Amino acid sequence: QVHLVDSGGGLIRPGGSLRLSCAASGFTFSDYYMSWVRQAPGKGLEWIAYISGGGTTIYYADSVKGRFTISRDNAKNSLYLQMNSLRAEDTAVYYCARGTTNYYYYIFDAWGQGTTVNVSS
């Protein structure tokens, strides 16, 4: 079955960098869009980036544009999020999620368990 395993979170100082990973299994990884979604403590879900199956289409939320980079390695069935210039407000649980999409919708139909990023001095 579909399985997504997030990793790479931790405690990081403001201004620092961190790279998150998501290992996928149970489906043809390259056939699917993938996203990162985060959830700050006690807050709601926030989509932050997605990447198409071949990696040619990428979009970011304004809150992370220019600081975060989403990428994927289809040979390794892995998704990544490079986070630079981290701020306290980036503190959250970060989920990778598989996307099923067309013009009319973007559905998150499978989720990782999440990895926690804590930005604090």
Place this chain on the structure above:
Amino acid sequence: SSELTQDPAVSVALGQTVRITCQGDSLRTYYESWYQQKPGQAPVLVIHGRTKRPSGIPARFSGSSSGDTVSLTITGAQAEDEADYYCNSRDSSGNLVDFGGGTKLTVL
């Protein structure tokens, strides 16, 4: 900020019917999905494409729409349905993705 608006909290008596709504202009063009999230767990897709239920989601969950407002209805709410519920859709540009602020459902 989100273009999708949800009521922060809703309550329902055990076994009764509850409707959770999500409002936004983008919903006139794009289809929504609904997610259930229990404390400490990842979200789970419960409804997509207005009315479709993924495999394993109970039939008491259903979706509907009217204009710029979409709804998730739970008919005969169970104690295990107590959770946060989020809607999502493409944003008005069509390129980005948006979540509603979430609705905390309490089953009394």
